[in-house]
Amino acid sequence: MMKNIKRFSAITIIGVFMVLFHACDDSSDLFTVVQPDAPVLAALDFTDLELDPINTSNPAITLNWDDADYGQQTSINYAIEFSKDAEFTDPVIAATTTGRTTITLSINEVNASAGNAGLNPFEWKPLYVRIVSSLGTQNQIESASNTLTFNVYPYFNYVFNDYYLVGNATAPDWNNNNNNPALFRDANDSNRFYYTGYFGEGEFKILETKGLWQPQWGTNDASSIDVNPGDGSDPGTFPNNNTAISTPGYYQFSIDFATNTFDFQPFDATGITSPASxxxxxxxxxxxxxxxxxxxxxxxxxxxxxxxxxxxxxxxxxxxxxxxxxxxxxxxxxxxxxxxxxxxxxxxxxxxxxxxxxxxxxxxx
Incomplete structure (x- = not known):
């Protein structure tokens, strides 16, 4: 089959093709590069894939393909792309590999890719897959394979943690299962939480699960958080290592589980009225x-x-x-x-x- 020929300046591609060509004294020389034959993705032996939300590390799908042909002996990169439409309008890269022509994806990997591609959980919908080849660290000269499709039934993977107040400065007192108010998670940072509201005289801690005393968060100093995950000693209380809130009122509490820091400051609620319903x-x-x-x-x-x-x-x-x-x-x-x-x-x-x-x-x- 006749192949199309493309010409590129060495300045553009010398970093990608250094392994393919000898260095030239004159960087204005032109290299002849063959437009590749695309990889060929082998057909699947199934049409429907229901994803198991229990055994998520089990293999879900194995993809095999024939190598792309760039006309040179070189290591080829491959990206496995999923999409909710055949045009790959907004593709999702599920995995990448170099120098291989087969890959197995776990149930969790396929489920995450389906969700990122825009498929809703608990619905049968078609999912499209293809292999995209490229060369070099900058993934130059991409070439897409044929497209396969199968029906998938994703599950939903709730990836967030939730946290609750407990303590005699809060509504539930020292009861770990008394409609404990939840902290409010930052929509853009899942490690950061806030609670702005009324605190009485006393102290408080943070729990991860209502009804359980561990994991339990508090502080042993004035700024960093400490935790008993279930096999250690309980930390001190907020706002400052067993130093109680002496003046009841409105306060703003923030906590960051990534940086292990917190902040507790008075909040001015003057003039803010609640709705009647x-x-x-x-x-x-x-x-x-x-x-x-x-x-x-x-x-x-x-x-x-x-x-x-x-x-x-x-x-x-x-x-x-x-x-x-x-x-x-x-x-x-x-x-x-x-x-x-x-x-x-x-x-x-x-x-x-x-x-x-x-x-x-x-x-x-």
């Missing part, structure tokens, strides 16, 4: 009444409510519609849009009318 309304839920926390009327909750894929807003009795564009957590504003719900489950929903922060905690994922 608050409901969850939208395609995810018809009309769910939220309850104000008796300890702090700015904190609202709805426990164990069923939400289906769609969206919703927090609607006040005065007709304000608070929402945002981020699922699971974020900052809602009046007229900010509808909050997406991407997977059906029973949820605990928390909302803070001082800051607009919200968090949706699935109970079964």
């Amino acid at each position: 608050l409901t969850i309304q939208g395609s995810s839920a018809a009309n769910i009444t939220m309850n104000a926390l008796g300890f702090d009327g700015h904190i609202w909750y709805a426990n164990n409510v069923r939400l289906i894929p769609g969206n919703f807003e927090f609607v006040t009795g005065a007709g304000a519609n608070w929402g945002s564009s981020t699922s699971f957590s974020g900052v809602a504003t009046d007229g900010g849009g509808a909050i997406p719900v991407i997977v059906e489950d029973d949820y605990d929903v928390w909302f803070n009318d001082l800051t607009g922060r919200y968090v949706l905690i699935p109970l079964n994922l």
